[in-house]
Amino acid sequence: DGHLALKLEAISKLAGPAAAMTYHQTLSASTRRSPPVLRAYAGVRAANKEWPAALELLERFFGHAPRDPASRILGAQCWIAQNRPEAAIRLLSPILKYHIASDRLIEEAAGLLEVGRSLQHAEKLRARHRRYKRFLQGLKARIGEMDWPSRDPVDKASTSSF
Numbered sequence: 001d002g003h004l005a006l007k008l009e010a011i012s013k014l015a016g017p018a019a020a021m022t023y024h025q026t027l028s029a030s031t032r033r034s035p036p037v038l039r040a041y042a043g044v045r046a047a048n049k050e051w052p053a054a055l056e057l058l059e060r061f062f063g064h065a066p067r068d069p070a071s072r073i074l075g076a077q078c079w080i081a082q083n084r085p086e087a088a089i090r091l092l093s094p095i096l097k098y099h100i101a102s103d104r105l106i107e108e109a110a111g112l113l114e115v116g117r118s119l120q121h122a123e124k125l126r127a128r129h130r131r132y133k134r135f136l137q138g139l140k141a142r143i144g145e146m147d148w149p150s151r152d153p154v155d156k157a158s159t160s161s162f
Contacts, residue, residue, distance in 0.1 A: 001034035004036070018048070021045075039061045039068070069102075069105050069109065075091045080112060085116030092109055106126065
C-alpha cells in the first residue's frame, strides 16, 4: 500500500487535490484504510483546505503510528489554519519529548510552535536537536576511527595464519 500512497501524493502535487481524491475513490475499501494511504489522503485533504477531514484521517492514522512527527506536524498545520494554536501545540507535544533526525521537520515543528505563541517550546526543541546532532556527529567520528575487521574473503585469507 506504500506505493499507492506515494502515487496518491504524486497525483496531488502534479494534478491537484481534486484529481487525487478521484484516484482515492478508485482504491478498494481495505486499501483506503491502510495506514500509508490514510496518511497520504490526509495530506491531500489538507492541500484542499479540508482541515477537519484531514484531522479526522490523521486521528485514525495515529492509531497505527502515534509518534510519527511528519503527521503530527501536518495535523498542527491544520489546527493553525483553523486558528486553533492551542490544539496545534497539544498535537505537537509528543514530538517535543523525543529526538527527530530531520532538520526540516524540526524547523517545521518549531515554526508551528512559534505561530502558536509557544516560543519557549520552540527554543527547547531547537536546542535539544542541536545537542542530538552533536551527539550523532561524535558517534559517527568514533565509529569512523574504529579498526573494523575486513569482510573481504580475499583479505581474510591473506591475514589468517595457518
